[in-house]
Amino acid sequence: MSNSKFIGNAKTALPDLVDKLFESGDLDRKDLAFTIDVYSAATNDTIFSYSHVGEKSKETLTSGELNDNTISRIGSVTKLFTVYSIIAQAGMGVFSDPITKYLPELKKNSSSNPLDSVRWEDITVGALAAQQAGTGGINDFFSAYTDPDDPEAAVYKSEDLLAFFRDKRLPVIAPYHSVIYSDGGFAILGQVLARLSGKNVTETFEETLWKPLGMNSTSTQMPKGSNLNVIDRTTVANRSSLKHTAWGTDIEVVASTGSIYSNTADLRKAGLSILNSELLSGPTISEWMKPRSGTGTLVELVGAPWEISRLEVPVTPGSNRTRVSDLYTKAGGNIDYTAIFALSPDQGIGYSILIAGETASSARWPLRNLVGETFISAAENAAAENVDQNVAGTFVDEGKPGNRITLSVERDHPGLSLKSFLLEGEDARNNSTHYRLYPTGLNSLSRSLSALYRTEGTMRIAHRMVKPGIEPVEPRAAVEGGNGGLFDDSFMWMNLDSNGPVDLFVFTLVDGKVTDIEYPLKDVTMKRVK
Template sequence: MRLNKLFIGSLLGFAVSSTARIIATDETPLIGPSFISNFDPSSSKAINNAKSTFPGLIEKLFKSGELNHTDLAFTVDVFSAATNESLYSYSHVGPMSKRALTSGKLDDNTISRIGSVTKLFTVYAIIAKAGMEVFSHPVTKYLPELAGNSTGNPLDRISWDEITVGALASHQAGSGGITDFFMAYQDPKDPKSLEFRAEDLLEFFRDKRLPVVAPYHSAIYSDGGFAILGQVLARLSGQSVTDAFEEILWKPLGMNSTSTQVPTGSNLNVIDRLRISNESAWGSDVEIVASTGSVYSSTADLRRAGLSILNSELISGPTTSEWMKPRSATGSLVELVGAPWEISRLEIPVMPASNRTRISDLYTKAGGNIDYTAIFALSPDQGIGYSILLAGDTATPARWPLRDVVGETFIPAAEHAAAENAARNLAGTFVDEENTGNNITLTVDRGHPGLGIRSFWLEGKNALSGPHYRIYPTGLTSTSSSLSSLYQTKGSISIAHRMATPFTPLNPRAEVEGGKGGLFDNSFTWMNLDSKGPIDLFVFNLEDGKLVSVEFPLTGTVMKRKA
């Protein structure tokens, strides 16, 4: 998802000409947040601008025909880990969809189908139950029935003894789709039956399923693999997939509107498109694929799930960080694959009104059940996330422009809100009260990522040898290893930062990144950190989000805020 000129111009409030270029910042910053995110972004200028801009962007999508105003019903929720609340919500109900709303309204608690966003919960449940170490286990440890295919030709069988749980979770098992299983095992006497046996699934994938690619050859989206992964979850938990979800995720997180089966009872608040179309996927529940695309949920529950991940509520902070990392590349420079994250590498303007950008990874999962689609996204760098639920005949194509417009509006806004906060609460001059010859001045600079160092003096001597030093947070805090500590807005907290020192003069970025270089980048920032010991380590001490002192542990120097 590369930020396009229309959305950048709308968000940042300046005209972008047809010849404007997005250029990666010369400093090649570390991957991760540019600034700390432990502040309430809801009152920031950047977020408020995004809120006011967003309805107009949706109207442009209606006018262009990318979204069908008459057909669609959709709701958007943007949330923040710093407040654990919604930052912004938006909904639309087209005239054709009104009869599908059982409560007569579309709100935060309206239940829709989320399709393959289900896959995210399958992996989440497995990690919460058994830890990340299960990713290295062979699938046959839990499903020995998959072993035993005697076919000698590796082109004719999936080599399950070579496939791990992690390969399934990251679409790298070569296990392909699920449609041919349904065709092979559907009851000919009752072709509308949705009942399938687990033993038949395992038999099919052992004996009849042709591999798509060799294990780990490349990521190939696999509904079939996630049906198998559901059986792994069942064996791990000793329960059905439905019961495992309930026990491991729904109940602990208070996700009371979420289920693998169609909601029933009185006073329902759902989008039931069977009211307007006999072809709707509403209620088409198949237990054997409950792990791959069967979940029903609301934006309120998806917010609970997203915040639980950002706040490491069910799994540890290091485990969360390990889970939220790429596990495979794709043929695109900006699309990576996780387990089962669909990771978009965003080029975000480092400051409002700047065409200099840095990379920030957005962790998404898309889903679809014919006339129901969904998007779930988390941006750990900024501590925000969003979900989108859509219903309608045009829901499948509509999810992509909606994904883009929400991400392209609120992710840069959150980045710029962090820059606003840094200018207000982090930048300044800090002086050693016992020796004024020890001092540092931190800045927020247009067109540059992270904090700058205008000056740094130790014992009255200039401690800097070049002009390009930038300081970035490391994710290490004094209070917890949980990601939630990164978003702590109140109380005392110490956060480790590292000073990145690019080569001087700066090498040009690669041509593909908008720079004047060639095929390669020649920046080695990530290789140089701590190469000479902790001479690049600074510890920021904050009180209620305000930086009050800066420590330089190498010399034991503590410099307190003066301006």
């Protein structure tokens, strides 16, 4: 994929597109320092990197340069690592457990009024992880335990946190009523993580994630020592309109919600570990990377704690018809440091963006969008190009030439077109010309997502034949931006295996190219002839 002309075009285009954001005022050229890293599970490495250092930020770089190893703060991207660590410790089953199983102290609230207190017995680990516990923010806890005359002397203890959220924290919404972003909930989730491991959050991160993944530059405490390669904005804090900086503000009791320092090199290791199922099994990763709630828009969903953007990507290069591709992201911000962590399982790519500056908070969104729109579109087009070159073609049964199949990529249509399929010389498509083939994720190598991106060696991949619910394909529904009606009457997902494995095909790939196709129902194997 990295050698595709579409990826090459994206690499060439992105610097000019960033310049346009500077020119439009969406980004402050003089203020910001940021670095972008785009990587691929097919190569297990970076496919594009870019950095910018504004005049006002040059003195914040302790090594004199901004690169893959420069440490910044990632804010609430920390929440993703909290959930990652919990699953690594206890598996997905822990999501169904009530919080009080691990934090029985939260049971003891005397109020029975639902408006006055959170009923923790009703809240599960999964509800907190998916931002559906209704527990709200954390600032009122800090206010309650901080002396305004001597704020630097404040000591925040885990027992104080639990007591506050048990006795004083007002619920914001009812559990599972809808999603609401909750720093407070993730502080509580950190205490669950600590109980699971028997260590504090910082030590647990180190044991379950940093060491196994080789994330040697990542921590919950400000980096110290000589020869540091960091963005330290305390050097410009006295000249900043923000008046203070997040650098060095480290509080263990909220280490699980927004504490982490990291760089793009380590975030790449984390992203690839998810795509490659390095710490968790493939099915566990797939379960984790699913939406758990909707929001007020059709294109934004919430996971645990993924922030999922439902993107409409062209079904073929240049097409005005689209398909949905989900981008799994987590955004973070610590005052003058912000970050984006993003994974696109469909294309097997990920990217991270680390930003520092007075305008860092607003800068993360146009940069998130720009990188995603540029490289996800490029990767999708590269995939279509690859399918056309290495999957499409005609395959014939050497012993019985009447068994043959032709697959093609058709403009404006998703998936592979079953252009023709003959069994003993007879059309086996039930008089339909609209059958498509889609991969099922089942393959002969492993249950890992990474197997889907392999381009070397031999593997077998199961596909299923699907007939669209409507023939020919109707205009897109109005909810998709088309001229159709309110409903999108596509029922393809209901039809798989409805008549048994009549729709099953198995492709054999050698170094990424399909060499033969099996039709197990009839014990037929057809080999590529062109």
